Amino acid sequence: xxxxxxxxxxxxxxxxxxxxxxxxxxxxxxxxxxxxxxxxxxxxxxxxxxxxxxxxxxxxxxxxxxxxxxxxxxxxxxxxxxxxxxxxxxxxxxxxxxxxxxxxxxxxxxxxxxxxxxxxxxxxxxxxxxxxxxxxxxxxxxxxxxxxxxxxxxxxxxxxxxxxxxxxxxxxxxxxxxxxxxxxxxxxxxxxxxxxxxxxxxxxxxxxxxxxxxxxxxxxxxxxxxxxxxxxxxxxxxxxxxxxxxxxxxxxxxxxxxxxxxxxxxxxxxxxxxxxxxxxxxxxxxxxxxxxxxxxxxxxxxxxxxxxxxxxxxxxxxxxxxxxxxxxxxxxxxxxxxxxxxxxxx
Numbered sequence: 001x002x003x004x005x006x007x008x009x010x011x012x013x014x015x016x017x018x019x020x021x022x023x024x025x026x027x028x029x030x031x032x033x034x035x036x037x038x039x040x041x042x043x044x045x046x047x048x049x050x051x052x053x054x055x056x057x058x059x060x061x062x063x064x065x066x067x068x069x070x071x072x073x074x075x076x077x078x079x080x081x082x083x084x085x086x087x088x089x090x091x092x093x094x095x096x097x098x099x100x101x102x103x104x105x106x107x108x109x110x111x112x113x114x115x116x117x118x119x120x121x122x123x124x125x126x127x128x129x130x131x132x133x134x135x136x137x138x139x140x141x142x143x144x145x146x147x148x149x150x151x152x153x154x155x156x157x158x159x160x161x162x163x164x165x166x167x168x169x170x171x172x173x174x175x176x177x178x179x180x181x182x183x184x185x186x187x188x189x190x191x192x193x194x195x196x197x198x199x200x201x202x203x204x205x206x207x208x209x210x211x212x213x214x215x216x217x218x219x220x221x222x223x224x225x226x227x228x229x230x231x232x233x234x235x236x237x238x239x240x241x242x243x244x245x246x247x248x249x250x251x252x253x254x255x256x257x258x259x260x261x262x263x264x265x266x267x268x269x270x271x272x273x274x275x276x277x278x279x280x281x282x283x284x285x286x287x288x289x290x291x292x293x294x295x296x297x298x299x300x301x302x303x304x305x306x307x308x309x310x311x312x313x314x315x316x317x318x319x320x321x322x323x324x325x326x327x328x329x330x331x332x333x334x335x336x337x338x339x340x341x342x343x344x345x346x
Contacts, residue, residue, distance in 0.1 A: 174198030
């Protein structure tokens, strides 16, 4: 075992503070990464504040990780010391179930998430990447191409794969018409990736001041959702909706903009139930579904796609001492578009 610096919270109502944690020395198939940057995801906030169910404290959030390999286990061949590496929301899974065999480890019956989870031994809690180092099995470590701006790569490990996965599943391509609900950390990546796939993008937002940014990011259309009449010109126009909002809202008006047999995908998870009219689904045989990150194979595919297309996150770099302030600003939507912690400031 070795010690690592981190930022942790001790309860749902206390701020994150400096905290020393222990990481395991590398086993045969482990990689130890010295973390350079870690994105701040809204999931971090929900978990730190126990809004998605019980949180085990102390809690060290963080699952958008880029850094450099500093140690490897004796059986590791995929990585060597000095390599760039990334880690997302998963650090282990059973590897035996049908979902794992189909490269969808995120749906494993016993997934091991990067924080607020338990290792497969059933005892050891996982601690996240608001920390100086992390030890992960080599199978769950991603390759990062050289020459990229690493601080802008970090959010791809959650925001990138969370939006890429449904866009790929629903076969977005040149000529597809995609709606994106919300223009935050997830939303801005959905716009960029959909645009890179060749889609025409329409952004739905409650904030009129985001129209300029939406167009700059690649959206063709912008709908101010506070006025119901604004939906009317887009009724029956869209092939897919990617909904990134993690606050309570009514899905009904958005469903009206979908074509026959098309789908509204939920990525944001509000702590309270949302609303929808059954008629919004019945007329048009429309579907409301959800999506959860992606498997390791798909995450590597996403990283390679984004490197090729030069799709990176728009970020605001912060020091570790600014994490609590960043949480409050994220809740208010006061960030363009992802906070990223400089791990050297821990």
